Amino acid sequence: xxxxxxxxxxxxxxxxxxxxxxxxxxxxxxxxxxxxxxxxxxxxxxxxxxxxxxxxxxxxxxxxxxxxxxxxxxxxxxxxxxxxxxxxxxxxxxxxxxxxxxxxxxxxxxxxxxxxxxxxxxxxxxxxxxxxxxxxxxxxxxxxxxxxxxxxxxxxxxxxxxxxxxx
Numbered sequence: 001x002x003x004x005x006x007x008x009x010x011x012x013x014x015x016x017x018x019x020x021x022x023x024x025x026x027x028x029x030x031x032x033x034x035x036x037x038x039x040x041x042x043x044x045x046x047x048x049x050x051x052x053x054x055x056x057x058x059x060x061x062x063x064x065x066x067x068x069x070x071x072x073x074x075x076x077x078x079x080x081x082x083x084x085x086x087x088x089x090x091x092x093x094x095x096x097x098x099x100x101x102x103x104x105x106x107x108x109x110x111x112x113x114x115x116x117x118x119x120x121x122x123x124x125x126x127x128x129x130x131x132x133x134x135x136x137x138x139x140x141x142x143x144x145x146x147x148x149x150x151x152x153x154x155x156x157x158x159x160x161x162x163x164x165x166x167x
Contacts, residue, residue, distance in 0.1 A: 005058050014028060023131060
């Protein structure tokens with residue numbers, strides 16, 4: 001079972017999902033049942049029951065995200081688990097290497113994982129990241145500018161503004 005909780009920190013609304021002591025979801029959902037980040041969407045993606053509830057890890061997540069938003073934290077110390085294909089996991093691992101306050105292009109990621117020219121596949125993997133902020137997909141940009149963001153460009157801009165990184 002995935003236990004979820006909605007948090008609002010410094011005006012940003014988050015939904016956090018925890019399964020067996022690990023974070024499996026951090027997003028900025030519209031909170032509709034079938035929309036990205038909604039309960040039914042999560043049940044489908046996680047292939048598991050999703051329930052609202054409490055977990056001791058929620059208070060730690062809230063503290064670390066609050067510190068991040070205030071510019072006091074650059075690295076998270078949270079247990080997390082990615083569910084995805086081997087290719088997606090390679091992309092996410094490379095995204096984890098992008099330093100705080102920096103950006104990399106989809107092409108940079110593709111090249112780094114040995115998939116030269118695979119920027120579209122990388123873009124799809126970036127969009128499938130279920131642990132936003134922890135795996136900082138907001139740091140991945142297009143060659144021509146900001147690119148897209150699964151949770152909307154306002155959120156991407158806000159996260160990059162927190163890190164004072166260029167878009």
